[in-house]
Amino acid sequence: MAAMLLLRPVRAAIVAVAGMVVTLAQLNLPSKEFWAGQEVLQWISVAVVAAFLFYDALWSVNLAFRDRRIREYDADLRAAMSAAVALVVDTLGVRWDEVSVQYYRYRRFWFRPNRLVRVSGVRAGAIFAESEESFRPGVGLVGAAFQQRILLGAQWGDFVQSATRLGPVAWEQRDPIQRYGLSWGQLRRSAGPDGIVASPTFAPNGRADGCLVISGPMKAADLVTEPIGQIIDSLATSVDRIGPPPPGWWSAHER
Structure with missing residues (x-):
């Protein structure tokens, strides 16, 4: 339980950074040329955001079944x-x-x-x-x-x-x-x-x-x-x- 609480801020930080990368790339900030050379970073950030969204969806379903069993x-x-x-x-x-x-x-x-x-x-x-x-x-x-x-x-x-x-x-x-x-x-x-x-x-x-x-x-x-x-x-x-x-x-x- 304590370990999970400690991991929550780490997870939030990772998602925040990945989301910021995706958002800035979509807005071309600081410039379009800058993001043109950062395709690997963009794909990694998109994968991280998608993975955590998928994990949250599975967790919600699992939590519903778990709470029912409890x-x-x-x-x-x-x-x-x-x-x-x-x-x-x-x-x-x-x-x-x-x-x-x-x-x-x-x-x-x-x-x-x-x-x-x-x-x-x-x-x-x-x-x-x-x-x-x-x-x-x-x-x-x-x-x-x-x-x-x-x-x-x-x-x-x-x-x-x-x-x-x-x-x-x-x-x-x-x-x-x-x-x-x-x-x-x-x-x-x-x-x-x-x-x-x-x-x-x-x-x-x-x-x-x-x-x-x-x-x-x-x-x-x-x-x-x-x-x-x-x-x-x-x-x-x-x-x-x-x-x-x-x-x-x-x-x-x-x-």
């Missing part, structure tokens, strides 16, 4: 997660507006640590974006489930309150696995719903490539149970069929 991908994810919300509501008898489902994808970066980045999230059929946008592997319930490759659940509200009462010293003395890799500051800012269940998703090669999260007013007896496991497994199957974000998805959502 919209379809987002809609497919929301539909799959909305269906999961409905199953949780029917299974646990909770309110629609209290349950959310989110999907994080593992993403590699060049100049900063790799992270699990939220691709989509819904609550009662609406877009949901009230929780963390990303997690480092091994950090938080989401990062821990991804790193350990297992389904994890916790009554997060009670967990945070209990740890807060014991204080920062006791927290830092805990095993990193028991505190989900969170520092004291990260714990204190992680207040969330009563219950959270996180489960990794896997690529065709067997490697974990993301994490699904269901959160809401779930009690201890509801967490990591067979019904919830079946719901999140069914959602994982749907997400796998939808596939990874299409080309251009990340850049489109970073604008």
Whole structure:
């Protein structure tokens, strides 16, 4: 993305120079005799302008198809997660507006640590974006489930309150696995719903490539149970069929 932004002024300069050559040649400026000896430069300039016009036309068509695929991908994810919300509501008898489902994808970066980045999230059929946008592997319930490759659940509200009462010293003395890799500051800012269940998703090669999260007013007896496991497994199957974000998805959502 950054490289493309840097190339834009270079491209604009090349087109401007080529266009200026073509224009001046057509106007015979500074003179007709001057351009009579510059036929090669004129043909190169015409070719450059034509090439960039053709490229822009192809890019516009490709952008239209790409944007359509991105919209379809987002809609497919929301539909799959909305269906999961409905199953949780029917299974646990909770309110629609209290349950959310989110999907994080593992993403590699060049100049900063790799992270699990939220691709989509819904609550009662609406877009949901009230929780963390990303997690480092091994950090938080989401990062821990991804790193350990297992389904994890916790009554997060009670967990945070209990740890807060014991204080920062006791927290830092805990095993990193028991505190989900969170520092004291990260714990204190992680207040969330009563219950959270996180489960990794896997690529065709067997490697974990993301994490699904269901959160809401779930009690201890509801967490990591067979019904919830079946719901999140069914959602994982749907997400796998939808596939990874299409080309251009990340850049489109970073604008």
